[in-house]
Structure formats: C-alpha cells, structure tokens
Amino acid sequence: MSPVTGIAIYVVIWWITLFAILPIGVKTQADEEDITLGTTESAPHRHRMGFKLILTSLVAAAIFALYYFLVVVFELSVDSIPRIVPDFSGRG
Known part of the structure; x- marks a missing residue:
C-alpha cells in the first residue's frame, strides 16, 4: 500500500467515524433548561x-x-x- 493510498483510506475512515461520534453525549439546550435567545431548543448546549x-x-x-x-x-x-454463490456456469 502506498502512503497516498493509506492517507486516503485513513481520511475516509476518519470522516465516517466523525459522523458516528458527533451525536455521542450531546445534551440539548432544552435538556439543560438554558435556551439562548435566537436559537432552537434542540441546539447543543x-x-x-x-x-x-x-x-x-x-x-x-x-x-x-x-x-x-x-x-x-x-x-x-x-x-x-x-x-x-455457487458457480453454475459449468466452467470449473
């Protein structure tokens, strides 16, 4: 594996992992009962x-x-x- 291929694969893994980790431990402003004026209740605290x-x-x-x-x-x-899937072509 070349270094460029390794870096590209790591970047793809990193982005997928980021989107999996983002929601972990998020408490909304409504959960904390501290809503900032001009934001929605579902915004992170x-x-x-x-x-x-x-x-x-x-x-x-x-x-x-x-x-x-x-x-x-x-x-x-x-x-x-x-x-x-079995090979039904009869070639081998």
Whole structure:
C-alpha cells in the first residue's frame, strides 16, 4: 500500500467515524433548561468539538490499524472471502 493510498483510506475512515461520534453525549439546550435567545431548543448546549475531534482521530487510527494489519500484514483481500454463490456456469 502506498502512503497516498493509506492517507486516503485513513481520511475516509476518519470522516465516517466523525459522523458516528458527533451525536455521542450531546445534551440539548432544552435538556439543560438554558435556551439562548435566537436559537432552537434542540441546539447543543455544549458541543465539545475538541474532545470529539481527538476521540475521532483515536478511533479512526485504531480502525485503520486493524485494516492495515488485515490487508498488508495478513494479506487478506476481497478474494479471500469464500464464495457464497455457487458457480453454475459449468466452467470449473
């Protein structure tokens, strides 16, 4: 795997992980009974983006490490998955 491919895969994993982590621990302004004038009740009370970006980076790094070991170290690929659908073509 080239470094550019590795970085691209990590970025994709990072973005997917970010969207999975964003809703974790969110308390709305209505939950905290502290609604700021001009905002909706469902707006987050504290977004804690710094914590979520660090957590996203750590989780994405762990997922990428697992991917790296499966693909590079153990040399697994899509071809390693057993064929589920039988081959009825009669060619082999």
